[in-house]
Amino acid sequence: MLEIKNITVAYGLATALWDVSLSVQDGKIVSMIGSNGAGKSTTLKTISGVVHPRSGTISLDGERIDHFAPHQIAHKGVSHVPEGRKIFPFLSTVDNLRMGALPVKDPKRIDELMKKVFELFPILEERRDQAGGTLSGGQQQMLAIGRGLMSDPKILLLDEPSLGLAPIVVDAVFDVIVQLNRQGHTLLLVEQNAYRSLEIAHYAYVLETGKMTLEGEASTLIDNPHVKKAYLGR
Numbered sequence: 001m002l003e004i005k006n007i008t009v010a011y012g013l014a015t016a017l018w019d020v021s022l023s024v025q026d027g028k029i030v031s032m033i034g035s036n037g038a039g040k041s042t043t044l045k046t047i048s049g050v051v052h053p054r055s056g057t058i059s060l061d062g063e064r065i066d067h068f069a070p071h072q073i074a075h076k077g078v079s080h081v082p083e084g085r086k087i088f089p090f091l092s093t094v095d096n097l098r099m100g101a102l103p104v105k106d107p108k109r110i111d112e113l114m115k116k117v118f119e120l121f122p123i124l125e126e127r128r129d130q131a132g133g134t135l136s137g138g139q140q141q142m143l144a145i146g147r148g149l150m151s152d153p154k155i156l157l158l159d160e161p162s163l164g165l166a167p168i169v170v171d172a173v174f175d176v177i178v179q180l181n182r183q184g185h186t187l188l189l190v191e192q193n194a195y196r197s198l199e200i201a202h203y204a205y206v207l208e209t210g211k212m213t214l215e216g217e218a219s220t221l222i223d224n225p226h227v228k229k230a231y232l233g234r
């Protein structure tokens with residue numbers, strides 16, 4: 001589904017990614033782990049068009065998307081749930097969700113997607129008229145994921161979905177990710193909680209100082225000595 005080949009990304013004179021390649025197969029959870037500043041969020045921003053690569057290609061279902069603007073990439077089927085949630089604090093829960101549905105033109109389909117989000121996160125239906133900024137941190141993360149689903153995406157990019165959440169909410173977020181995948185969703189997950197991320201992923205990449213240093217089946221990487229020492233505290 002998603003294929004990244006040899007992308008290099010820079011902010012001014014500072015290179016953030018060097019010759020990075022990765023792929024995400026349809027219906028899979030792919031995890032990308034690495035320390036702070038490794039370039040994980042930059043990789044997701046490059047996929048969604050927030051930044052553009054200086055070289056290399058990004059393709060979705062065989063079509064190059066690396067030259068498109070973010071809204072065009074969203075219309076192609078890429079949905080990016082950013083780090084820090086980035087919800088609209090003064091809009092209601094429902095209006096936040098409708099903002100995510102802008103790429104969807106069929107009103108009936110929007111209603112179906114809204115129903116699906118409320119089934120996934122019943123608390124959001126209870127708080128449907130509440131301003132997004134007054135929701136708890138966990139509820140805001142649910143709203144951010146729900147908003148991402150409202151575009152009816154081919155692939156969902158999740159950037160640090162458990163960041164700053166209480167342990168019980170972290171469990172709920174990971175349960176939702178697994179549930180979404182079982183429903184057929186394809187996900188690319190960036191997550192500081194390396195162990196939980198590898199535990200639920202099918203395939204994984206390790207990004208270090210802007211370069212891919214390891215990749216493989218997640219169940220294999222979780223036992224890799226370097227990964228254990230550097231990211232799993234073992």
